[in-house]
Amino acid sequence: MNYNEIEKKWQDYWDKHNSFKAYNDIDKKPYYILVEFPYPSGTGLHVGHVRSYTAQDALARMKRMQGYNVLYPMGWDSFGAPAEQYAVQNRIHPKDAVRENINTFKRQMKTLGFSFDWDREFSTTDPDYYKWTQWQFLQFYKHNMAYKASVNVNWCPKCKSVLSNEDAAGGVCERCSTKVEQKRKNQWMLRMSSYAEDLLNGLDDTNFADRVKLGQINWIGKSSGIKLKIDIVGGGSFDIFTTCIETVYGITFFVIAPDGKLIEELLPRAQNKDEIKKYINETKLKSNMDRTEFQDNKTGVIIKGIKAIHPINKREIPIFISDFVLGDYGTGAVMAVPAHDQRDYEFAKTYNIDIIEVIKGGNINEKAYEKEDYLEKGCILINSEEFNNLTVEEAKEKIYEKLKKMGIAEKEDNYKMRDWIFSRQRFWGEPIPMIECPKCGWVMVEEKDLPVLLPDIAEYEPTDTGESPLAKIDEWVNCKCPKCGANAKRETDTMPNWAGSSWYFLRFMDPHNDKEFASMDAMKYWKQVDWYNGGMEHTARHLLYARFWVQFLYNIGLVPKKEMIWTRVSHGMILGSNNEKMSKSKGNVVNPDDIIKEYGADTLRCYEMFIGDYQMDAPWSTESLRGCKRFIDKVVRLKDKINPNLKGYSKKFEVIQNKTIKKITEDLVNLSYNTAVSALMILSNNYDDEKEISHEDYTLLLTLLNPIAPHITEELNEIIGNKPIVESLWPKYDKNKLTEDEITISVSVNGKFRGVIKTKVDENKEQIIKLAKECENVKKHIANKKIKKEIIVPNKIINFIVE
RNA sequence: GCCCGGGUGGUGGAAUGGCAGACACAAGGGACUUAAAAUCCCUUUCCCUUCGGGGAGUGCGGGUUCGACUCCCGCCCCGGGCACCA
Numbered sequence: 001m002n003y004n005e006i007e008k009k010w011q012d013y014w015d016k017h018n019s020f021k022a023y024n025d026i027d028k029k030p031y032y033i034l035v036e037f038p039y040p041s042g043t044g045l046h047v048g049h050v051r052s053y054t055a056q057d058a059l060a061r062m063k064r065m066q067g068y069n070v071l072y073p074m075g076w077d078s079f080g081a082p083a084e085q086y087a088v089q090n091r092i093h094p095k096d097a098v099r100e101n102i103n104t105f106k107r108q109m110k111t112l113g114f115s116f117d118w119d120r121e122f123s124t125t126d127p128d129y130y131k132w133t134q135w136q137f138l139q140f141y142k143h144n145m146a147y148k149a150s151v152n153v154n155w156c157p158k159c160k161s162v163l164s165n166e167d168a169a170g171g172v173c174e175r176c177s178t179k180v181e182q183k184r185k186n187q188w189m190l191r192m193s194s195y196a197e198d199l200l201n202g203l204d205d206t207n208f209a210d211r212v213k214l215g216q217i218n219w220i221g222k223s224s225g226i227k228l229k230i231d232i233v234g235g236g237s238f239d240i241f242t243t244c245i246e247t248v249y250g251i252t253f254f255v256i257a258p259d260g261k262l263i264e265e266l267l268p269r270a271q272n273k274d275e276i277k278k279y280i281n282e283t284k285l286k287s288n289m290d291r292t293e294f295q296d297n298k299t300g301v302i303i304k305g306i307k308a309i310h311p312i313n314k315r316e317i318p319i320f321i322s323d324f325v326l327g328d329y330g331t332g333a334v335m336a337v338p339a340h341d342q343r344d345y346e347f348a349k350t351y352n353i354d355i356i357e358v359i360k361g362g363n364i365n366e367k368a369y370e371k372e373d374y375l376e377k378g379c380i381l382i383n384s385e386e387f388n389n390l391t392v393e394e395a396k397e398k399i400y401e402k403l404k405k406m407g408i409a410e411k412e413d414n415y416k417m418r419d420w421i422f423s424r425q426r427f428w429g430e431p432i433p434m435i436e437c438p439k440c441g442w443v444m445v446e447e448k449d450l451p452v453l454l455p456d457i458a459e460y461e462p463t464d465t466g467e468s469p470l471a472k473i474d475e476w477v478n479c480k481c482p483k484c485g486a487n488a489k490r491e492t493d494t495m496p497n498w499a500g501s502s503w504y505f506l507r508f509m510d511p512h513n514d515k516e517f518a519s520m521d522a523m524k525y526w527k528q529v530d531w532y533n534g535g536m537e538h539t540a541r542h543l544l545y546a547r548f549w550v551q552f553l554y555n556i557g558l559v560p561k562k563e564m565i566w567t568r569v570s571h572g573m574i575l576g577s578n579n580e581k582m583s584k585s586k587g588n589v590v591n592p593d594d595i596i597k598e599y600g601a602d603t604l605r606c607y608e609m610f611i612g613d614y615q616m617d618a619p620w621s622t623e624s625l626r627g628c629k630r631f632i633d634k635v636v637r638l639k640d641k642i643n644p645n646l647k648g649y650s651k652k653f654e655v656i657q658n659k660t661i662k663k664i665t666e667d668l669v670n671l672s673y674n675t676a677v678s679a680l681m682i683l684s685n686n687y688d689d690e691k692e693i694s695h696e697d698y699t700l701l702l703t704l705l706n707p708i709a710p711h712i713t714e715e716l717n718e719i720i721g722n723k724p725i726v727e728s729l730w731p732k733y734d735k736n737k738l739t740e741d742e743i744t745i746s747v748s749v750n751g752k753f754r755g756v757i758k759t760k761v762d763e764n765k766e767q768i769i770k771l772a773k774e775c776e777n778v779k780k781h782i783a784n785k786k787i788k789k790e791i792i793v794p795n796k797i798i799n800f801i802v803e
Numbered sequence: 804g805c806c807c808g809g810g811u812g813g814u815g816g817a818a819u820g821g822c823a824g825a826c827a828c829a830a831g832g833g834a835c836u837u838a839a840a841a842u843c844c845c846u847u848u849c850c851c852u853u854c855g856g857g858g859a860g861u862g863c864g865g866g867u868u869c870g871a872c873u874c875c876c877g878c879c880c881c882g883g884g885c886a887c888c889a
Contacts, residue, residue, distance in 0.1 A: 211807060218806060221888065242889060255889090298887085324887040334889045342804090343887055372805085416888050536808095536883080610827075612816055616809080617882085624815060624828050631827085633841090675817070678826035685826090746822050751870040753822045777856080791869050797821045801869050 001636060003600030007711040011113055019726045020064075020072065020115040024510065028069035030526050033060050034505055034565075036534035036542075037075040039497075040101035042086045045108040046582070047590050047608070047620065052533050052571045054605045055614060055673055057114045058707035059531065062668050064115075065703075065730035071526060073508040074109065074116040076102050076123035079130075080497025081159060084428035088461050094428045095456075098125055108592060112601050113710050120511040124430075124500030129507065131451035132517035133500055134433040136553070137422075138444050141434070143556060145191045146422065148442065152259070153421060155183035160466060161425055182284065183466065187423040188432055188493060192548050196220050196415040198562075199547055208568040215540045216547075221416025226400055227331065229408040230254065233307040233316060234269075238262055241330030241414060244371055245403070246395040249384040250337035250358040252348065254308050254319045255300065258283040260327030266319075271305035276321060283323045298324055298347040311408055313385070322347060330414050342368040358383050359392060420545070422495060427460035427469040429494030437481035437488040446482050452490070468492040501542060502549035505529050506559065520560060529565045536570045543568060569671060572616040574608070579619045590620050602709035603629045609673035609708050631681055632712060635705065638687050638698060639716055646694035653697055655740050656686050661733035664704050673708075680705050695720060703731055739795075747772045748799040749781040757798075765792060772798050 014020060035056045038049060060072040078098040086101075087094035102123065109116065122129050140146040155161075158178040200220055203213050225243035232238070240254065256262050258280045270276055279301045300322030307316040324343050325334050338348035338355040345368035348355055355364055361379045362369020374392060381387050387395045403409035423432070431452040433445035445452055455476045460469050470476060470492040481488040503517070510522035534542070546565070553559040575581060576588025583589065595604045607628040612618035649657060660683045667676035683701055687693050699722055706713040706725045717725050739761060745768065747755050755777040759768055769790060772778060778800070785802035792798050 214807065215884080218885070221885095223888070225889080240889080244889080322887095324889090326888065329888045331889095336889090341889070343889080346887095414888075416885095540884080610815090618815070621815065621828070627827050630842095637842090674815090675826080678817075681826055744822090748821085748870075751821095751868095756822075780856095789869065791821095793821060793870095797870085799821085799869055 001712075001715075003602065003712065004597065006715045007111065007113060007596075007601050010711045010714045011110055013714075013724070014113075014115070014726065017726075020060075020070075020117050021119060022071040022073075022117045023069055024522050024525055026069055028067065030071065031063045031068040031531075032071045032505075032509075032526050032529050033063070033531045034073070034508070034529045034533070036532075036538060037077050037501070037504060038105065039077045039080065039082060040098060040105045041082065042090070042097070042101055043584075044101075044104050045592055046574075047592050047595075047604075048571075048574045048582075050112060050592050050604060051574055051608045051611070051614075052535075053109070053112070053114050054608055054708070055571065055671070056531070056533050057605075057710075058609065058673065058676075059668050060115050061707040061710060061726075062665070062730055064726075065707075065728060067729070071120075071508065072114075072116055073120045073511075074114070074118070075121055075504060075508065076105070076125075077497065077501050077504070078102070078123045078125040079429050079495075079500055081161060081424075081426060081428070084426060084460065085159070087428070093458075094460060095125070098123065111596055112592070112605065115710075120508050122504075122507065122511055124497075124504065127451045127453055128514070129504075130430040130500065132507070133430050133495065133503070134445075134450050134452060135447065136503065136517065136549070137430075137495070137499075138433060138447070138450075139556060139558070140190055140552065141444060143552075145194075145552060147189055147191070148186055149189050150184055150186050151189070151421065152182050153185050153187060155181045155185075155466065157181055160464065185423075185466070187421050188434075188491075190420040190422050190548075192420040192545075193415060193418055195548050195551055196222065196417050197413070198551055199417075199544065202547060202551060202563050205563045206568070207566050209570070212539045212543070212568050212570065216544060219417060219540045219544055222413055223415075224411070224413050226403070226409050227412040228311060228335070228403060230311060230333075230335070231309045232266075233309060238266075238308075238333055239331040240333045240335045241412060242335055244337065244340065245399050245409070246381065246387075246392050247337040247340045247358050248312060248335070248399055248403075249381075249387070250339045250356045251310060251317060251335045252338060252354045252356060253317060253336045253344075254333060255322050255325045255336050255344075255347070256303075256319060256333040257325040257327035258321045258323055260325075260332030262332055263321055266303060266306060269306050270303050272301070272303070276301055276303065279321060298322060298343065298350055300324075300347060300351070302351070311403060311406070318353070320347070320351070328418065329416070338368065339364045340368055340370060340374075342370060344368070356383055417544075420548075422499070423493035424496050425463075425466055425468045425492075426494050427454070429497065430499060431470065432491045432493050432495060434491040435479060435481060435488045436491065437484065437486055439486055440481055440483045440488075443481055443483050443488070449482075468494060470494070498542060498545045502546045503553070505532070505546070506550075506553075506564065517558075520558075523564075524560045528561055528563070530567060532565050532568045534568070534570060535573075539568065539570055569615070571614055572612075572618060574611070575617050575619045577620045577622070582620075588620075590622075595625070599625060599629050600632070600712070602712045603632055606632060606677060606709050610677040612674055614671045614673050628677075631677075631684065632709060634684055634688065635701065635709075636712065636716065638684060638693065638701070639720065641687065641691070641693045642695055642698050642720065643692040644695065646692065646697075648694060649696045649700070650690075650694050652690065653683075653686060653693075654737055656683060657697070657700055658733040658735075658737040660704060661700075661731050662735075662738065665730070665733070668707065677708065680708075700731060703728065743795055745772075745795065746797050747775055747778050748797060749778060750801060751799060752781075754778045754781055761795060768792060768798055772800070 033056050035052050060070050064070045083098055084094050087097040156178050203216060223243050225241055226245045228240050229237050230240055267273060300320045303319045306319055308319050310317055336344040338344040339357045340359060357364045358381055359369060359374050359379050360382050361374055379392050380389050381395050387399060400409060433452045435443045435445060437443050455473055457473060463469060477489050479488055479490055506518045509526045510518035513519055550559055550564045551562055554562045578588055580586055607625040610628055660679050663679040664676050702713040702717045703725055714725055742758050743761055744756050744758055746753055747757060755775040757771045757775055782800055782802055787800050787802055789801040
């Protein structure tokens with residue numbers, strides 16, 4: 001059999017019959033399966049894509065056969081720096097590069113037989129799509145959720161672009177691994193931090209896997225503590241944030257951030273201004289390059305001439321600046337308790353500051369006794385006046401109450417998550433639809449003028465000045481102010497590529513709507529994404545951005561639900577056969593085209609499902625792939641075992657068939673694709689052990705295998721004269737026929753397996769014990785011994801305990 | 804340092820309290836064949852064995868249980884993420 005020809009035949013059949021079309025207006029239960037739409041890179045589809053697309057395809061195909069109206073869409077996340085860089089390198093316009101790459105991806109996906117509804121396809125770079133991305137940005141702006149601010153940004157000197165904190169994780173550019181520098185720039189920001197609490201709470205309305213939820217929680221990074229006002233000798237005050245108010249008597253110094261506002265306020269009063277200024281400048285230079293590395297040796301400068309007052313005992317306390325305190329977290333100032341915080345401890349050792357132990361139990365001569373060590377252990381306070389001998393937990397409350405009565409403390413939550421830096425100085429992104437007018441300031445582009453199209457130009461390479469290439473195009477930049485008509489200039493920054501992917505799943509619900517980004521009716525019909533699959537690397541940020549975007553739209557009444565994604569699952573990577581990430585340089589890349597050509601798409605699909613635990617990384621093995629080819633070949637050969645005279649399902653397969661239906665039906669929704677394939681292999685092996693099988697037996701195998709290997713099963717199914725599987729129903733199992741009449745019970749003596757007995761299901765106790773005792777090997781082990789106890793687990797095991 | 808995964812034969816992996824190693828791969832032996840491919844059969848965790856079996860075994864050390872890969876406590880190692888967040 002020529003697999004490639006058969007595959008083409010059925011792919012054409014599905015196309016022609018609209019087999020995978022999702023309908024917005026039929027009376028069927030909706031089911032929305034989403035895989036992350038890919039960035040169409042120049043290297044084509046990766047075998048990793050094949051893994052997740054096949055897994056979700058199998059689910060989609062089963063759900064359709066179960067009677068659902070399944071939406072399984074595909075599109076392209078084509079904006080962003082990688083597309084631009086590819087275009088620059090290959091000297092073609094990004095638009096052309098993207099079109100070319102999409103064609104390749106689409107051709108590859110078609111040869112794999114994925115059941116996408118291609119009628120809903122779009123690219124984030126389509127003006128019809130980014131029009132609505134821009135429109136939604138205007139909603140953010142209208143609702144005071146977008147603002148421009150001068151911020152220290154991560155700047156990649158190689159990509160010549162601003163990076164979000166997320167893109168600059170670890171102090172290096174995510175794309176090119178160049179060390180990131182700091183630059184102060186005017187940037188569009190989205191007030192994502194104001195959604196921190198909602199993004200945490202919203203997780204309760206989702207069915208994300210625990211590890212995904214945890215990723216979100218950690219990224220948001222909530223900590224609850226107390227904001228405390230600290231007075232300065234001679235007037236004035238500043239606030240600190242602490243989660244350990246119980247250590248308040250252990251304060252021996254304060255530290256404020258060199259990059260915060262507070263130091264600017266205090267500087268005029270300091271005696272050693274030059275020394276402080278010098279340190280501030282040093283911090284700016286090294287920030288993010290060296291600050292990402294944890295420093296054992298703390299540096300800092302004491303602020304001479306200014307002392308703080310301890311909030312309770314009114315002692316005078318020195319103030320330092322040090323770069324271990326961050327200007328943009330909490331209040332940018334901390335109370336330092338060296339006895340109970342390792343960072344403070346190191347700082348105190350370096351600068352010879354007192355260390356006062358206030359919680360008993362540690363050894364502060366060696367290191368700080370930190371909250372991780374003392375919390376919930378019943379530790380008590382010392383050196384804390386009226387609070388001595390209280391437990392930490394009691395003291396937390398009592399001390400807070402006292403400070404609150406004094407009017408200087410209140411509870412506060414802080415989050416690691418910051419506002420979203422939304423500007424990129426790039427050509428290949430959605431233009432931010434704003435105009436700066438010398439009279440009116442920032443003015444929104446009018447909705448009727450959307451989309452603000454990217455100009456068709458030849459010069460799209462990044463500039464050295466850090467401006468977007470768009471800034472060089474006068475005829476594009478210069479425009480009239482929509483408010484007053486004066487000469488004005490367009491914003492030349494573009495959006496990050498996270499923008500288009502933050503709402504694409506909504507567009508899939510209603511992709512051709514030219515009045516709205518998606519109609520409320522369509523969104524209400526589909527309700528939500530039932531099943532969202534993507535890589536682990538996107539479970540923190542992309543998912544957070546998307547949830548933020550949706551929650552905002554919900555709050556302004558534009559989407560029906562606050563969380564539009566119900567289940568999120570993530571797949572493991574396919575590694576090279578050397579167990580390393582596939583990469584050109586390592587020479588371990590497997591091209592799906594080659595595999596399909598040699599083994600067929602069904603074999604590739606089957607293998608990638610069989611390769612291992614779906615959520616774990618797995619190394620590629622061409623040998624194992626051949627095993628799946630053999631399995632497919634075996635299924636083909638089994639056709640010759642059909643005896644047309646046999647009617648109905650064969651009695652001898654009754655149990656294995658019902659078990660297999662149950663297993664596949666469950667495995668496909670439990671991410672247990674590998675055991676689903678194995679169950680099908682077992683069923684085939686059972687058939688193969690017999691001389692003949694019935695037409696129905698064979699049809700069942702084809703139907704169950706169809707979601708994973710759709711082409712060959714359709715072909716075989718047609719050959720034996722059935723109507724197409726894609727138009728058939730998913731089989732149901734009979735739960736009364738999942739076990740044999742006669743079952744095997746294992747017999748143990750003292751927990752050690754000694755033999756088996758065969759009995760009827762639910763045989764009575766006495767009979768089981770009798771049979772078990774008669775078992776040859778068991779007899780030996782209980783002979784001349786007193787049986788102290790008999791443990792019977794129905795239909796499973798019997799265990800004799802002897803002396 | 805913190806958080807999340809993971810550790811089971813030569814390999815990928817099954818088994819989530821009840822015969823560890825399902826299902827495959829690889830390897831070895833055999834059948835068919837002039838030969839090859841394809842296919843089929845057998846062996847394949849380790850040690851002992853009188854071939855009936857017996858003992859050990861799921862990273863290490865304890866514990867709970869009649870019974871633990873599975874649950875609990877304490878470690879070790881590998882992978883990934885975050886990283887001076889007060």
